[in-house]
Structure formats: structure tokens, C-alpha cells
Amino acid sequence: MPKLPLLARLLAPLLAPLLAIAAPSVARADALIDNVNGMTLDEKGQVVRFTGLMMNRDGKITYLLSSGQKRPKKVDWKIDMGGKTMVPGMIDGHGHVMGLGAQLVRIDLSETNSLDEALAKLRAYAADNPSKWIVGGGWNQERWKLGRFPTAAELDAAIGDRPAWLERVDGHAGWANSRAIALANVTAATKDPNGGRIERGAGGKPAGVFVDGAMDLITNSIPAPTPRELNAAFLAAQDRLLSLGVTSVADMGTSQNDWLTFRRLADINLLKMRILSYAAGVDTALAVAGQGPTPWLYADRLRMGGIKLLADGALGSRGARLKADYADAPGNKGLTFFSDDQLLNRMIRGSMDGFQIAVHAIGDRANQQVLDAIEVLSDTYKGDRRWRIEHAQIVDPKDLPRFGKFGTIASMQPVHQTSDMHMAEARLGEARLVGAYAWRSMLQNGSKLAFGSDFPVESPDPWAGWAASFTRQDASGQPFGGWRPQEAVTREQGWAGFTTGAAYAGFAEDKIGRIAIGMRADFLIIDRDPLLAAPGDLRATKVIETWVGGDRVWQRK
Known part of the structure; x- marks a missing residue:
């Protein structure tokens, strides 16, 4: 990461909103948030509606109030939301917090539409930024x-x-x-x-x-960013996520420097969101957490509970490991990161110390390899392990039932389907698309779904992901009827993927993901009813306020 020019100017706009909205720290008193069009899912995935919420000094929900129900006469403070919609904070089940921060403070080519456009942007950036x-x-x-x-x-x-x-x-x-x-x-x-x-x-x-x-x-030859640069990148990422209504993230591949950045900012009360950290490999997990997951820190805002491993690469760069050759690159089956024994040994090492194991697998051969390892491990490591496969994009149909067999969580990203659909057709050919981005099949085979975005690979916007989950269409409504629409989930199932499902996938279902008594008061005030909005309108959802643990941490100006 290049040295950031005028760091103070960069930090100032990020810190100022956090300090300004800290006023409702009176949320540490018994409080009533009233006159809301409130909705959440319960533990069974059913919609629960309410019109008021009470929370205590610890930032936990103590009561939900329905229409016509008598309100308490004495509370320390209350807010009338004027009938606006309240929903649980969204959880991104697979993201890269510091990667997003880096994208926000460095040159970003994600919106360029041609090589010439990218080169022109680079030329201008080079002229304006004299860093080496x-x-x-x-x-x-x-x-x-x-x-x-x-x-x-x-x-x-x-x-x-x-x-x-x-x-x-x-x-x-x-x-x-x-x-x-x-x-x-x-x-x-x-x-x-x-x-x-x-x-x-x-x-x-x-x-x-x-x-x-x-x-x-x-x-390995690029100079490492300084702690100040890392702080600035994190604050930029956090502000972006909170503005979209993302209150919690499963951070996949946390490095030691990432962890130190989270802790450094949490120590001065600038960690406002929740981070469910998955270490970048076994060595990082042991260096940070020692012999087992860390406890929940900073009022449940930070925990390293898992380890992320990689079984293959990505489809776009033809690094995803396939059982047969790429349709558009004969002779290439992708990349093998580990032999079967090597992957199994790494999963065993993490499981021995009680870490949750999450393995990136995109191609059908990589998914088979991870499922084979889970089957072996399940004979020894009993109990609630919640094995995770990250992405699970291309799966041989005969392997789909194996996800449910051992309670394996399919951690998937709806926006990957809308971005990748035409590329996937070229890479695989029609015959191998049966198990591609197969969300409904995962549920039907007994797997748990956790949805995310894989930001900064995709936008962290959860409303776009939610809309894609039940339409299988992109932002322009294409293709008509959806791409392989038989794999769409219902609107409520898509919502669950970004709330209760993502919470369960991170062993956090007793803390976040629902608006319910005893849960952390993580909620959003938004500008429309997401259960009634047309898909295009759902994508356009605007967050008005974001609350985490009973504190308002972001507010639209």
C-alpha cells in the first residue's frame, strides 16, 4: 500500500462522524425505540413484526412491543422513529475488511470497462501520486x-x-x-x-x-503499510460497511497485522462494527489466539474463532480446480493448492485446538476434496463443528447431498452468480452448470446457507445480494426470469442468509442476526419495507441509521 498523502485529512472525515453520532451513548440507559415498522426473522425463519423495542444499559434487547401494547411510563430515554422501517443489522458472511479498506484508499480499477480506460486512469493516478x-x-x-x-x-x-x-x-x-x-x-x-x-x-x-x-x-517486494495507514484503511472500510447496513462481518483470512489493527482501534473505542475473524492459516491462528479461539472481546465486537484455508483459486483466472478441463482452456483443470493429505493435515491441526474450519473451494474438484476431508474428520471430531466451505460455486451434483450429511455450511455469495454467470458458461459449458451457484439445492440437501459478498471482490451492498438471491438477476433485471432460476431461494430465505444464517455460521446466533429478547441491539432504520419492495427497489434501499449494541454508529446526512 503506498504512503497515504495528508493522512490527517483522510482520518478527519472518518473520525468526525463517529464522534458526532456518539451522542446516543445514553443508549447505555434503559431505552425505548418506538413507532417503528419493525420486522425480523425468528429462529424458525418466520417473520415477526413489532412496533417498538426496549433495550438495557448493556445494549441488549429486553422487550419487543406490538401495536396497541401499552408502553412503559418511565424510561431513561426514548426515540420516536415516525413509522420508519426497522430490521436487524445485516451480516456479511464472507468479506475482507482490510482488503476493502485498501481498495478505498488506493487506486481502484473495478469500474473500468476496457484496458484503455484502466491505463488512462493509471496514467492520471501516477501523475498525481509520486509515491515509489x-x-x-x-x-x-x-x-x-x-x-x-x-x-x-x-x-x-x-x-x-x-x-x-x-x-x-x-x-x-x-x-x-x-x-x-x-x-x-x-x-x-x-x-x-x-x-x-x-x-x-x-x-x-x-x-x-x-x-x-x-x-x-x-x-514480498512491496513495502509494508504503516500502522497509521492500516488504521486509515480500516476506518474507511468500517464507514462504508456501516453506511450500507452491514453491522457484522466474517473476516476471511485475517492476518496478524489485520488483528493488531482491529485491536488497536477497539482499544480507543473506534471499533464500531462486529468482526468474526477467521485467521489466514493455522500459524496465524496460533500466533494470535494460542491454543483455541479467543473469547468475545469489546462487548462481543471481536473474536477469532476460526481458520480459513484455500483449496483452489478463482474461476475468472482459471485457478478454480475442476474435475475436467476448462471448456475454454483445454488441458487446464485449474490449480491444486494442497494434496489431499496436506489439506487434511491442516484441517486436523486447526480442529485439534477447537477452531472452526472454513475452506475456500470454488471448483467441483476442490469442493470434493474438502468434503472428503470433512467426512474423515467427522469420525474423530464430534460435536458442533460447523464445517464451512467458502463459495461452493461449482459442485458436482452427486456431491450436493454430502453438504447436509455432516452439517457443512455453504457460505455463498449471491452477487457472484450475477457477476459470473456468462463467464461460468464459457469456463464450464452448459453440461456442468447443474451444480453451479446451487443455493436452493444446498437447502434441499440439508446444508445451512450463509450469504455474503466477498467484498472487495464484489460490492459489500447486502441489498443487492438479497435481491439476487431470490431473482437470480443482475441490477438491470437480466436475464429475464433469472439465470438457472430453479436455484433461487425465497425472499425470506435470502434474508436469512444475511442475518440468522450468517450468524449461525459464525457461532453467533445467540448474539446477533435477529431482533429478539436477549440479543444485541444491532438494527437498522431504512427507507422502505424490504418484504414488499420490488427487486429493483430492494436494491435501492437506503440506510437512514445504523445501530450496534444499542449505540447509533452511523447516520445518513
Whole structure:
């Protein structure tokens, strides 16, 4: 991450709103939030409606009031919401908090529609930012309709001899220029690392793109961000998430530096959201948490309870591990990150100390590999383990029943389906789409669904994800009738994925995900009824206020 110019100016607009809205810290007294169009799901997924809510000094809900029910005469304070809609805070079941922060403070190419547009943006950014390294991301050759990866030579022409590194939108590939490649001492003689691939040109020379495990060849040469830069990135991410109504996140792949950043800001009361942390590998988990998950910290705002592992790469960079060749790349079945025994050993090591195991698996072969490991582990590690498979995008239909067999959670992202649908058709061919983005099949086979966005790969907007879950359509309403509509879930099931399901997936169902007695008072005031809104209107939902633990932590101006 390049050094941030005028850091104080960046921090000021992020800190000011937090300080300004801290006034309702009187929420630490017994309080009544009244005159709301309140709705939540109960433990069985049924809609519960209410018109008022009471909470105590600990920021927990003590009572729900219905229309016509007598209100208490004496409370320490109350607010009349004027009939506005109240819903539980949304939970993103799979995101990358510091990745989002980095995207917000660095150059972001996610909205560029062509290589030329991206290069023009890079050229302007380089002129305005004299830092040595240019670091950013968000590019997508599929969106550019390029038909290939971009090259180092093209990047050289835009920014010259300054080293540059730009991650692909999915975080599973990166684009370097010639100067960055030279600084990393990567040459034609450099071998592809395990679980990675160097895209090559004439004579085996690195062409500019490094996939999955090969990315470290470049990133190890980039100067590390300072704690101040990390603080600024986190605050930017938190503000963005709270503005969208995301009150809790399962942070997938938390590094030691990420954890220190969360703790550093929590120590000065600037951690406003909740983070369910999954460590980036076994070593990180043991370094941070020691022999087992951490306790809930900062009034249930932070906990490292799990470990994230990677079984393959991404579909867009053809790193997802498939059982058969890619339809558009014969001879390529994707990347193998671990042998079966290696993956099993890592899952055993984490399970021994009681960590929840979450494994990234996108391709059908990777999903089979993880399911095989879970079946072996389930003979030894009994009890409520809640094994998680992250993404579960392409699954062999014969493997779908195995998700329910051992209570495996399918942690999926509806917006991946709407972004990937045409690419998936090209990568796989029609015959292999039967188990693709198969949300309804997961439920029918007894799996639990947790929904998220995988931000910053996709936008963290939960309303777009919710709409996609029951329509299988993108923001423009395409395709008509939905893409493979037989895999859509109901509106209520989609809502559950972003609330009760995501809470359950993180062992937090007794704290968050519902508006109910004894739960943390995490709720939103929004501008419409999401159960009545048309899909396009649901996507346009605006959050008016965001409350976490009985404190108003964000307010629309």
C-alpha cells in the first residue's frame, strides 16, 4: 500500500462522524425505540413484526412491543422513529475488511470497462501520486472483454519505470509491470510455485500476470503499510460497511497485522462494527489466539474463532480446480493448492485446538476434496463443528447431498452468480452448470446457507445480494426470469442468509442476526419495507441509521 498523502485529512472525515453520532451513548440507559415498522426473522425463519423495542444499559434487547401494547411510563430515554422501517443489522458472511479498506484508499480499477480506460486512469493516478510503488486493484479482463490477461508491457507504457502491482478483482491474480518484476528478481528461469502460475510470453519470460501462489513472488517486494495507514484503511472500510447496513462481518483470512489493527482501534473505542475473524492459516491462528479461539472481546465486537484455508483459486483466472478441463482452456483443470493429505493435515491441526474450519473451494474438484476431508474428520471430531466451505460455486451434483450429511455450511455469495454467470458458461459449458451457484439445492440437501459478498471482490451492498438471491438477476433485471432460476431461494430465505444464517455460521446466533429478547441491539432504520419492495427497489434501499449494541454508529446526512 503506498504512503497515504495528508493522512490527517483522510482520518478527519472518518473520525468526525463517529464522534458526532456518539451522542446516543445514553443508549447505555434503559431505552425505548418506538413507532417503528419493525420486522425480523425468528429462529424458525418466520417473520415477526413489532412496533417498538426496549433495550438495557448493556445494549441488549429486553422487550419487543406490538401495536396497541401499552408502553412503559418511565424510561431513561426514548426515540420516536415516525413509522420508519426497522430490521436487524445485516451480516456479511464472507468479506475482507482490510482488503476493502485498501481498495478505498488506493487506486481502484473495478469500474473500468476496457484496458484503455484502466491505463488512462493509471496514467492520471501516477501523475498525481509520486509515491515509489503504485499499488491497487480491481481489474477484470472479462469485464474489459479483452479475451486475455493484460501485460507488463502495456502497464509500462502507461506509468513508465515506477514499480506497479494491481490485483485482479477476485484477489487471485495480480498484474505487475517490468520494473516490479525486475525488483522481485523473477525471470524466465523462475519456476511456478506450488498452487500458483506465472503467465509467460516468448521464451518463458514473465508476461505480467501472476496467479494465486505466484503472487507472493511480487508482493514480498512491496513495502509494508504503516500502522497509521492500516488504521486509515480500516476506518474507511468500517464507514462504508456501516453506511450500507452491514453491522457484522466474517473476516476471511485475517492476518496478524489485520488483528493488531482491529485491536488497536477497539482499544480507543473506534471499533464500531462486529468482526468474526477467521485467521489466514493455522500459524496465524496460533500466533494470535494460542491454543483455541479467543473469547468475545469489546462487548462481543471481536473474536477469532476460526481458520480459513484455500483449496483452489478463482474461476475468472482459471485457478478454480475442476474435475475436467476448462471448456475454454483445454488441458487446464485449474490449480491444486494442497494434496489431499496436506489439506487434511491442516484441517486436523486447526480442529485439534477447537477452531472452526472454513475452506475456500470454488471448483467441483476442490469442493470434493474438502468434503472428503470433512467426512474423515467427522469420525474423530464430534460435536458442533460447523464445517464451512467458502463459495461452493461449482459442485458436482452427486456431491450436493454430502453438504447436509455432516452439517457443512455453504457460505455463498449471491452477487457472484450475477457477476459470473456468462463467464461460468464459457469456463464450464452448459453440461456442468447443474451444480453451479446451487443455493436452493444446498437447502434441499440439508446444508445451512450463509450469504455474503466477498467484498472487495464484489460490492459489500447486502441489498443487492438479497435481491439476487431470490431473482437470480443482475441490477438491470437480466436475464429475464433469472439465470438457472430453479436455484433461487425465497425472499425470506435470502434474508436469512444475511442475518440468522450468517450468524449461525459464525457461532453467533445467540448474539446477533435477529431482533429478539436477549440479543444485541444491532438494527437498522431504512427507507422502505424490504418484504414488499420490488427487486429493483430492494436494491435501492437506503440506510437512514445504523445501530450496534444499542449505540447509533452511523447516520445518513
